[in-house]
Amino acid sequence: MDLKDHLLLASSKIRTSLHIDSRQAMLESRLLMSHLLLQDITWMMGHPDTPLSLSQSDAFFALTERRLNGEPLAYITGKMAFYDIELNINPSVLIPRPETECLVELVLSCLDTSQPLSLLDLGTGSGAIALSIAKARPDWKITATDISGDALFLAQHNAKRLGLNQIKFLKSDWFSKLSANEQYDVIVSNPPYIATDDPHLRQLGFEPLLALTSGQDGLDALKTLITQAPPYLRKGGLLICEHGYNQAKACYQLFKSCGYHDIRCTQDLAGIDRISSGRIA
Ligand SMILES: C[S@@+](CC[C@H](N)C(=O)[O-])C[C@H]1O[C@@H](n2cnc3c(N)ncnc32)[C@H](O)[C@@H]1O
Structure with a gap:
C-alpha cells in the first residue's frame, strides 16, 4: 500500500466513525500523515505513490486509531493554528x-x-x-x-x-x-x-x-x-x-x-x- 492508499483507507474510517464529511476526513488523515512523515500536505499531494515502510504504516494506523477513539487532532499532532500563529498543544x-x-x-x-x-x-x-x-x-x-x-x-x-x-x-x-x-x-x-x-x-x-x-x-x-x-x-x-x-x-x-x-x-x-x-x- 502506498501513501494514497493509506490516506484513502484512513479517511474512510474517520468519515464513518466520526460522522464527518469526506473532505474533512481526508484533511484529517492528511494532517495525521503529515505529522508522521514530517512532510507538508502539498508534498504529499505531489507524491501519492510514495511507498510506506511497515513501521510507518503501523505508526500511521496507530495515529488513526487514536483519532477514531475521539481524541482531538490537536492533541495527536501536538499543534493548533490560532489567529496568525501556530501553537504547540498538549492535554494540559x-x-x-x-x-x-x-x-x-x-x-x-x-x-x-x-x-x-x-x-x-x-x-x-x-x-x-x-x-x-x-x-x-x-x-x-x-x-x-x-x-x-x-x-x-x-x-x-x-x-x-x-x-x-x-x-x-x-x-x-x-x-x-x-x-x-x-x-x-x-x-x-x-x-x-x-x-x-x-x-x-x-x-x-x-x-x-x-x-x-x-x-x-x-x-x-x-x-x-x-x-x-x-x-x-x-x-x-x-x-x-x-x-x-x-x-x-x-x-x-x-x-x-x-x-x-x-x-x-x-x-x-x-x-x-x-x-x-x-x-x-
Ligand atoms: C477556557 S481555558 C482558556 C485558555 C486560553 N486562554 C484559550 O483561550 O485557549 C481557561 C484557562 O483558565 C485557567 N484557569 C482555571 N481556573 C483558574 C484560576 N482559578 N486562576 C487562573 N487560571 C485559571 C485554566 O487552567 C485554563 O488554562
Missing part, C-alpha cells in the same frame, strides 16, 4: 477555539494603537490570546497568568518558540499573585464557563476540566473576574471576557452592579453573544 491545555479568535480581533480593533498599552491575560492556557496579541502589538507590555503550572510551562515554551519575549508569565489563582500596585489598560480572559453538570462535557472528555467548568451555573470564574478586576484597571481601562452562549445577560448584570460603563456584548462568527466588555471610569 484547552484546544484554542475559533470563538476566541474573535476576542483577539476585538482587542486589536477597539484599542488605541498609537501608544504601547499594558495587557493582562488571565487563564492563558496555551498562550493563545496573549501570544497572538503580542505578535500583532510587539510594543505592548503583556502579562499572562494561569493557575496550572503545566499550562504556564507550555505557554512559555510557545512564547520562546515564536520569539515573543516581551511577555511576563505568572502562576496565579486569578488576581491572587498580582501586585496590588500594578494596573493595566486592558484585562482579557477566556475563563472556564461551563456548568459542572452540563451534558456537553461528555464530548470534551480529553480536555482538562480545570479549563472547562466553573461552578453549578458556569459563572464562578466570570463573577470573580468581573468583581475583582476594577482595582487592577487604569482609569478608562477595559475588561473583556469570553463567555457561554447563554451568559451574556448574567455578565451584563455583573458588569453593571460592579460600576463598569460602556458595557458591550459582541457576537462570534456564528452570531452568538460571546464576548462581554466593560470600562472602568
Whole structure:
C-alpha cells in the first residue's frame, strides 16, 4: 500500500466513525500523515505513490486509531493554528477555539494603537490570546497568568518558540499573585464557563476540566473576574471576557452592579453573544 492508499483507507474510517464529511476526513488523515512523515500536505499531494515502510504504516494506523477513539487532532499532532500563529498543544491545555479568535480581533480593533498599552491575560492556557496579541502589538507590555503550572510551562515554551519575549508569565489563582500596585489598560480572559453538570462535557472528555467548568451555573470564574478586576484597571481601562452562549445577560448584570460603563456584548462568527466588555471610569 502506498501513501494514497493509506490516506484513502484512513479517511474512510474517520468519515464513518466520526460522522464527518469526506473532505474533512481526508484533511484529517492528511494532517495525521503529515505529522508522521514530517512532510507538508502539498508534498504529499505531489507524491501519492510514495511507498510506506511497515513501521510507518503501523505508526500511521496507530495515529488513526487514536483519532477514531475521539481524541482531538490537536492533541495527536501536538499543534493548533490560532489567529496568525501556530501553537504547540498538549492535554494540559484547552484546544484554542475559533470563538476566541474573535476576542483577539476585538482587542486589536477597539484599542488605541498609537501608544504601547499594558495587557493582562488571565487563564492563558496555551498562550493563545496573549501570544497572538503580542505578535500583532510587539510594543505592548503583556502579562499572562494561569493557575496550572503545566499550562504556564507550555505557554512559555510557545512564547520562546515564536520569539515573543516581551511577555511576563505568572502562576496565579486569578488576581491572587498580582501586585496590588500594578494596573493595566486592558484585562482579557477566556475563563472556564461551563456548568459542572452540563451534558456537553461528555464530548470534551480529553480536555482538562480545570479549563472547562466553573461552578453549578458556569459563572464562578466570570463573577470573580468581573468583581475583582476594577482595582487592577487604569482609569478608562477595559475588561473583556469570553463567555457561554447563554451568559451574556448574567455578565451584563455583573458588569453593571460592579460600576463598569460602556458595557458591550459582541457576537462570534456564528452570531452568538460571546464576548462581554466593560470600562472602568
Ligand atoms: C477556557 S481555558 C482558556 C485558555 C486560553 N486562554 C484559550 O483561550 O485557549 C481557561 C484557562 O483558565 C485557567 N484557569 C482555571 N481556573 C483558574 C484560576 N482559578 N486562576 C487562573 N487560571 C485559571 C485554566 O487552567 C485554563 O488554562
